Amino acid sequence: MAAFIIRRIVQAFVVMFIISSIGFAVKHNVGDPVWQITGISVSKAERERIREDLGLNDPVYIQYIDFLKKAAHGDLGKSYFYKKPAADVILDKAPATLELVLVSSLIIVVLSVPLGIYAAIYPKRLFSRVIMGGSIVGVSIPVFLIAIMGVYLFSVQLGWLPSFGRGETVNVGGWRTGFLTADGWRHLILPSLSLSSIMLPLFIRLIRSEMMEVLESDYIRYAWAKGLNRYRIWFLHAFKNTLLPVITVGGVQLGITIAFTILTETVFQWQGLGFLFMEAVERSDTALLVAYLMFVGMIMVVVNTVVDIIYGVVNPTVRITGAA
């Protein structure tokens, strides 16, 4: 286990290094930040001076070495727009995204497991067909369209839910949370449903098909023959083996969910990392861009490590420390 974790940490550093170089390569193509922080009537000479002061005129490799040196000390550079260290800005905005992702993950788990199992056990029933039909529709509608339709229906037409933002938040030791106020929860509903709309149908279908396959296997037949309680067969014996591929896919999909926060957060003016990233691109706030990529890269590495560990717990035949 220790060896596994150490190997993962080394991998994480390699991944970070690669991400940082990609980020750096990208940052020179998103535009010149000096245009974004000066009025249009500012003279060329003045702009050149600012560029010089910010070190933007140095050769790219020198800027990169500079960046790496500072990054080794945990300094990811300064956001031009927020006028603060980029890492601070990221940490400030991370709670919003993490809460959103957490709530949508919960929605996905709470809904996909029972619905998937139901559809697998009673594939011919009308409700199963409705679930499957609905999931096809869900999978094929883009997330921003669902978000905009949600806003139109529930905010503009019905006036039940707020249309944007996080509502009232409470600051708990630097973590600005929307979980502690009713207003915060009201604001969470539409964004988290929109975000979960991408993964929910996928998980229902995945659980269903895996479960159906498992239900056909020999050991389940024996269990039936042995006269075990049906719920014990479904939920303990069959479902446990259904979980393996679901966890693997889940780990990968979590990363995609984070990517989709960019769309969801932009539509809802949800002040999280995805929104931050969009704005950083538009403002050529390059330090923030690279910091975001590194942060998300780190989350991906951590999530995949955790998934691998859970995998080993669920299925002891998979050895995570082994050479294989």
Place this chain on the structure above:
Amino acid sequence: MKKLTCILVALLIVLSLGTAVNAKTLKLAMDADPVSLDPHVQLSGGMLQYSHMVFDPLVRWSKEMTFEPRLAEKWERIDENTVRFYLRKGVVFHSGNPFTARDIVWTVDRLKRSQDFKGLFEPFVGAAVIDDHTVDLITKKPYPLLLNMATYIFAMDSVFYTGTDDQGQPKDAIVKTGYSFANMNESGTGKYRVTERQQGVKNVFTAFADYWDTASPGNVDTIIFTPIKKDATRVAALLSGDVDFIMPVPPQDYDRIAGTDGVKLTTMPGSRVITFQLNQKRRDEFKNPKVRQAIVYAINNEGIAEKIMKGKATAAAQQAPEGYLGYVEALKPRYDVAKAQELMKEAGYPDGFECTMIAPNNRYVNDDKIAEAAVSMLGRINIKVNLKTMPKAQYWDQFDAQTADIQMIGWHPDTEDSANYTEFLLMCPNKETGYGQYNSGNYCNPKVDEIILACQSETDRDKRAAMLQEVERILYNDAAFAPLHWQHLSWAGKDNVNILPIVNVMNFPYFGDLVID
């Protein structure tokens, strides 16, 4: 004694009840929030809108483009280089410090150091204290736009901003990309104090109890300002009642807002002109005035204003809109395809030619659609245009490097004066003086340069107007650029928000004067 206390308490209750009834909260959504609390950090519409909330200028523009006294009660020209301002007495800053002439001198000095404002204040020697409430603004040469510039002098609290902060930095430092005291703290004389600020998330402005302008009808005590970047979300926020006032309003939603009960749309002609520049250095064809004229004749800018801009733009034939000194009424849009084809023949290009064009896709209203329309219109005179559109973050680099033969640019003069358009867009490009900084057409007419330079120290309004009009005529006849339209400004709010009285062509809504029924 006891009785007196009772009466005082009763009075207090009555008074507080009185204000409680009138106090209104405005929930405001714009596309972006101020980048800093320091008004000198960046010269942009957003920062000036902020400045008008938290600070006060010496004078400000009225709706009719005249000057309205603010911190200056009156002013007079002492000699050809000096204007004397008599300042309002009894004004205090948010910090409690009294406002005096020294604050104006300090502010002007700081403006001359600000990277964004120093260009505008270049003609100034500075300001001089005469007494506590009298100050002189002195220019190097007679300067006709002195009062225009006084609208940028938002008094900052010199005592508050002097000294060093707890990080050991001077408090008056102007820092664009990092921490500074002034970026995080404000002390102005304006109606509102910044009481909460989460940058990019939420800004709360609270009315300042000792604000001097008690004659203002404004009854908004708290402004909760949330930036909402996405057009559709901003409109939805208004329609769902989550906010009271939005700006800007995307043209595709004009009809919807106008047709919805409970909200209303307010629009007004603006002064930002959208143009194409035809690069004579890259294309020999564009050196020929006939080709340039043919292009102007080929572009149906009235059609663009009507169809693409949904009527919320005024087709232009010159740079400055009506109301500016240089505006010439006789110059009209000249769409005429037959004439354009004729001109192309005369110029020797009956079969046309092929060229490139770039335009931004998120800078001006419908910018990419306008460019696409223009491309198809130029196709009718056999000019085949290869168009590339890009986000503004990448656009200005490309514009500056003149990577295409035809480039789009919009311009709004910081000085609210006709000459400013020409100085930046059409004077001969000159690295030393900085004139023609955005002249990517490389149009160069010494006569135009001469008149504009002479204008700069012509203080006689009528003579100056004649000169500026002469320039517009020359540019028109030369087809120095292809004019499209002046963008209209738009705001929308709930019915009880009286938008029209507080908005103006500069797009600085004077929220201090806002009345909510």
